[in-house]
Amino acid sequence: MPVPHRDTYDAVPVPHRDTDEPAFPAAADRSQWRYRPRRAFWRSRVLRAVAVVVLLALCALVILALVREQTGTQGFLVGLGLAVLPVPLLMAAFRWLDRVEPGPWKNLLFAFAWGAFAAALVAILANSFAVRWIATATADPDSADNLGATVIAPVVEESAKAAAILLLFLFRRRHFGGLVDGVVFAGFTATGFAFTENILYLGNAFGEDQEVGSSGIGMVTAGTFFVRVVMSPFAHPLFTVLTGIGFGFAALAPRGKRLRKVLLPLAGLLLAMGLHAAWNGSATFGGPWAFYAVYGALMVPAFGLLTWLAVWSRQRELRTISGELPAYAAAGWLSPAEPLALSSMRARQMARSFAGRTYGPAAARTVGEYESFATTLAFLRDRARRGTAEPDFPAREQELLHHLWQRREVASPSLTYAARATGRVWAPPQYLDYSGYNPYRS
Known part of the structure; x- marks a missing residue:
């Protein structure tokens, strides 16, 4: 029985594959992989990239100089060495969450750099100015410090970090498709901010220890390291992820x-x-x-809830793939088993491994590219069906179908094998004959 065509119950039609060749011109090299509409010079990507790099570099020079001035050179180096420890773990965790449709590293590096340099610079200048102004106005420095920590700092810091997510939402809309993207961008931004802030706190703690000559487990540095790096490395990411979730819902x-x-x-x-x-x-x-009461009663449950939401959003992305790609299989662009394999991270990994063992590393890369293009195609169609796709949807769809077509000879058998090997589709046991026919022996 033929599979019903998805455009019979979807508002977004699927291009039919009626011939053995795609109905659009083939791109010969990687420089032509992406559909690029013409832009005015002031909207040039190169111009924007240069401006962003220069801005972040200037912010980095200023904020690092300010931190070194407060901590001293030795404290700065100690703080830097200790603050960098949780960064790879947090970045790996957020990158793992983004495995279904990994975004470009340049977006993530921008988010991290913005948090570490631009947001941290805005925070340290604005917080210092606000606290000094309140202390002068009230003649009560202690109250000014407390008010700055509990009211001024959360408003300033979260606003400064949110600016990175807003910029990605506005200018990298193609890569900002939902909750997972919002969580990942927010996580990288907050990780960068916490990195710079930890340098300052740990460096100052080391300076205090040097002044009083303390050492051992009772050192201020050890206590600061335990609270900020061991107990709560996820604190800043947890705060900012709430902003990222808001932008993620807005993207949907x-x-x-x-x-x-x-x-x-x-x-x-x-x-x-x-x-x-x-x-x-x-x-x-x-x-x-x-502090411990808030940590146990508020922070830990919030962290667990947001972790569940992030994992659920990732599973939702896999369900989107399994729900959208059958339309292209029905039109002849994919084999029937491919949507099932592409909606399983285990099957995707197995397909790349099978292609690498059978045909070599280049084939494994080809299958990985095929999986990436197919995933992007599924999300593109999902956005079009929900009415959130960009105006160039037909051109991007044609582009993605072209890339799938050029890789189908290697990728399709590998994904079909992975679908069968992982039980996504039924395959007859190798030791049985069915009416004299066994595909494993033919």
Whole structure:
């Protein structure tokens, strides 16, 4: 029985493959892989990239100089060595979450650099100015410090970090498709911010230890390292992920829902500020026991809930692949087993391994590219069906189908094998004959 064509119940039609060749011109080399509409010079990607790199480089020079001035050279080096320890683990965790449709590294590096340099610079300058102004106005430096930590810092820091997510949402919209992207961008931004902040705190703690000559487990440096790196390396990512979730929901909103696209990120930002304020306030006003109470009653459950939401969003992405790609299989672009294999991370890995063992490393890369293009095609169609796709949807769809077509001879058998080997589709046992026929022996 033929598989029903998806455009019989979807509003987005699928190009039919009626011949043995695609109905669009073939691109000969990698320089022509991407559909590139013409842009005015001021919107040139090269111009934007240069401007961003220069801005972040200047911010890096200024913020690192300020931190070194506060901590001293020796404290700066100690803080740098200790603060870098959780960074690879956090980056690997967020990158793992983004495995279904990995975004370009340049977006993630921008987010990290913005958090580490631009957001940290804005935070240290704005917080210092606000605290000095409050202390001068009230003639009460202690109250100014407490107010700065619990009110000013959460507002300034979360707003500065949210700017990176906003820029990616506006200018990298093609790579910002939903909740997972919002969580990953927010996580990288906050990881960068926490990295620079930890250098400052750990460097200052080391300077205190040097002044009083303390050593061993009672050192201020050891206590600061335990609280900031061991107990709560996820604190800043947890706050900012709430903002990222708001932007993720906004990315899923249909075109024309402009109020929703504004209110959802704003709600996420306000939640991030509130959680950040509760965290800082517990340490500032409540003492150690209040800090541990907030940590156990608020931070740990929030971290667990957001972790569940992130994993659920990743599974939702796999369900999107299994729901959208059968339309292209029905039209003849994919084999029937490929959508099932592409919606399983285990089957995708097995397909690459099979191609590498059978045909060599180049074939494994080809299968990986095929999986990436097919995943992008599924998400593109999903956005088109929900009314959030870009105006160049037909051109991008044709482009992606072209890349799948050029890799099908290697990728299709590998994915079909992986679908059968992982039980995604049924295959007869090798030791049985069915009416005198066994495909493993023919």
